[in-house]
Amino acid sequence: MNAKSHVVIVLSGKRKSGKDFVADMLLQCFKESGEILRISEPLKEIYAREHDLNFERLLDASEYKEKHRANMIKWGEEQREKNPYIFCETVIRKASKRILIISDARRKTDLEFFRREFPKNLLLIRIEAQEETRQKRGWVFTKGIDDADSECNLDSIKDWDYVVKNDKDNLDIQEDIKSIAHKALELV
Ligand SMILES: Nc1ncnc2c1ncn2[C@@H]1O[C@H](COP(=O)(O)OP(=O)(O)OP(=O)(O)O)[C@@H](O)[C@H]1O
Numbered sequence: 001m002n003a004k005s006h007v008v009i010v011l012s013g014k015r016k017s018g019k020d021f022v023a024d025m026l027l028q029c030f031k032e033s034g035e036i037l038r039i040s041e042p043l044k045e046i047y048a049r050e051h052d053l054n055f056e057r058l059l060d061a062s063e064y065k066e067k068h069r070a071n072m073i074k075w076g077e078e079q080r081e082k083n084p085y086i087f088c089e090t091v092i093r094k095a096s097k098r099i100l101i102i103s104d105a106r107r108k109t110d111l112e113f114f115r116r117e118f119p120k121n122l123l124l125i126r127i128e129a130q131e132e133t134r135q136k137r138g139w140v141f142t143k144g145i146d147d148a149d150s151e152c153n154l155d156s157i158k159d160w161d162y163v164v165k166n167d168k169d170n171l172d173i174q175e176d177i178k179s180i181a182h183k184a185l186e187l188v
Helices: 019-033 040-051 055-059 063-082 086-093 108-117 131-136 174-187
Strands: 007-013 034-037 099-102 122-128 162-165
Touching: 007 019, 007 108, 007 174, 019 034, 019 099, 019 122, 019 174, 040 055, 040 063, 040 086, 055 063, 063 086, 086 108, 108 122, 122 174, 162 174
Parallel strands: 007 099, 007 122, 034 099, 122 162
Antiparallel strands: none
16 A cells, blocks of 8 residues: 555554544544554564564563563663654554554654645644643653653644543543544545
């Protein structure tokens, strides 16, 4: 598939704001024509290979992932200093479906990449949840992670196509999900 023929929905939000949850709900709207891709996946794949770690365990929500999170962030920064778009480029090479849901944009350079590559077929989404909600979902403020660039770099961005307030449950965000899915299908 020609890279330019994708419609791309980019999700961003703080830890435990519900990025994966929203990505899954969106995917249900698109079924076979959609797929979820994560910028952090090639990062984890290459990091695991270079550090002799278990790639699968870095992907799930395990203690193992949390243990390596800080070092992985630092390593990712070093790679991005050489090429800020390296992980976005890798993830797009893996895309095979018409509608791509990128569930973890974290930096302005990620947005730059998608704006440049998909100027007409792009939806930028911010997921917001209050700290109290995130804590109920298991979030604990961690110095070096929650105050790092990977969590804060997009805080100042205001021109999202949609902001989803995800403090309640799936019924509460269903209307937002429908609008986003509808807009994406218009762009196909
Ligand atoms: N609207 C919702 N209704 C019910 N549960 C939700 C909702 N949003 C998120 N959750 C739950 O909260 C938890 C955290 O959500 P999720 O994993 O999607 O967050 P995330 O932003 O992807 O987190 P991280 O950045 O840490 O990977 C999950 O258990 C998820 O099922």
